[in-house]
Amino acid sequence: MQGSDLRTLRQQLRLSQSELKDMxxxxxxxxxxxxxxxxxxxxxxxxPDEVGRAVAALASGQPRHARILVLANQKGGVGKTTSAINLACGLARQGARVLLVDLDPQATATVALMAAGSVEAYRQGRTMAQVILRDRPLEEAIFRADDPLLGGRAGFDRRPAISTSPRRMAGASLASTWRCARGWSRCAAATTPSSSMRRPISAC
Incomplete structure (x- = not known):
């Protein structure tokens, strides 16, 4: 394998050099x-030949783009969060690498999966509120499935909300979801009821 081939496969996997090194x-x-x-x-x-084979194997089993599922509705209480959590669980059980993004200021999915750990997540500055309001890097707000704060309650990775202004959250929701999706095969997002339905919501 040539260096240019390795770079192409890494970019196809949507991995940084550091992430590829870890894998x-x-x-x-x-x-x-x-x-x-x-x-x-x-x-x-x-x-090394073993590296070339490993990267090629990773690329052959990885979709070129994550499939993003956005759960949105102008009305509250219609099951957006419940559906997002169940979708994430079901896809993870089928072997997909899933990222659940909580973009609702009420942070219901965050509290459901992290319980008391959601408070500690906020203290650590690892929530979407800090990403949106304080320019925290998105990557620092990811909780892997084996993170102690999740307590084994999720078989997928997630990005918690913890309250911010619904208007600010709505404005950043879809853009944040697209930016979150790098490196996962599925990305499910639970949004605030005020996420604008005047704009089309796309999925890829």
Missing amino acids: LNAALERSYDKPRISRWENGREPI
Whole structure:
């Protein structure tokens, strides 16, 4: 495998060099670092055959784009959060890599899955409120399925809400969902009732 091929496959997987390094180390029980990934991609160091095979295998089983499911309705209490959680659970049980994004200021999905851990998530600044209001990097607001604050209550990754202005949340909801989807095969988003229905909501 050539460096340009590795870069193309990594971009197809929507992974950063650091994320690819972590996946390779987990799959191959190695201790590669990010500079080595860079050297491989720039052709300054030959790519081991096992790395080429591992990346090709990852790419062959990974959709080119995440399928994004947005649960939105102008009315509250119609089951958006319940449907989003159940969709995330069902897709994860089928083997999909799922990210659940809570974009509702009421943070019902967050509290349902994290219980008391939702307060600690806010204290750590790892919520969509901090992402939207304080420019916190999106990547820092992701809770992996094995995160202690989830307490084993979810078989998928998630991004908690914790309240902010419904108007601010609505304005950022769909753009945030698209940006969240990199690296997952499915992305389910529970939105606030005030998310504008005047604009079309797309799914890919």
